Amino acid sequence: MEALQKLGIDGASILFYLVNYGVLFFILNKFVIRPLTKTMDERSNQIRTNLQEAEQLRIDFQTEMARKTAEASDRDQQLNHDLTAIRENAEKQAQHLLKEAEKQREQLLAKTNEDIAGMKDRLLSDIERDLLGRIESIVRHVLDETRTDEKTVQSSVKNAWDKLKQSSKL
């Protein structure tokens, strides 16, 4: 005790200090620690809520991204499918058009050949007719010359009558 008194510490001081500390603790606890703790808790809660919201947003975003990606994939697939169908259809159309063109070409070729053959026949026919006409004209000319010989014509009449007499049709 005496040692404590030598150091300036006695019971009253201790009590005084304890009361002081108690008052200080009470005041600090009442006006500083509690509001501070409350604010920190609120802040902590706010941050947690924000973090949760951010996490929810991240999840929503990922879900939306996944949905969009799936949609895009579906669209791509549909587009590819449509493109394939269009390409196939275009190829079919092209094949059909080619076949039609080939058919028309063959028809045109056949018609042209037919026309050429017809023209050739007509030309030949014209030449033959012309040739026959010329032959007939020459023969008629010769006969005209012969006609001037009365005896020959008279004789031809006699011969003709002789032939007619012998004909079974007479």
Added chain:
Amino acid sequence: MISQRVRDELFTFLTEDFNIFLNTVDASFFASSPRRRQQALDLFTEKHSTAIKITVKLFITGSYHELSTRLYRLAKAFGKPKLLIIQSAATPSTEQRDGMIHALTEKYPKAIIQQRVSPELYGGMRLFLDGTLLDETWNGTLGKLMQSIQQRLYVS
């Protein structure tokens, strides 16, 4: 009105006797005057009936062709005569002509014969009988020949 007997007699006379007379009479007959022609016809119809003598007076004038046509029309009024046309490139000789007429009248009795000369036949002669043609002319032969050549060309 002419009785059927007279019609038949006239038809026979026209298609047989007068037909041969007209086709065998001398060419000078057609050039002679009506009076001379009358005399020739009187001589020809001396032994025939009055109806025939009257009918023959229709033939006092006209060329051979006119008389032949008239004869055919007249014969058609009394019966159904056939028409036989002889077409030759030149006038046949009298002997030849008479031979033809007699042969044809024998073969086709009651057919009215008409002779025609057609130089465009070039040579030979042909006969038309009721739509049938017997052609022995040069022109016809040429035509047949040309037709035959044409047919052969078309077949080949």
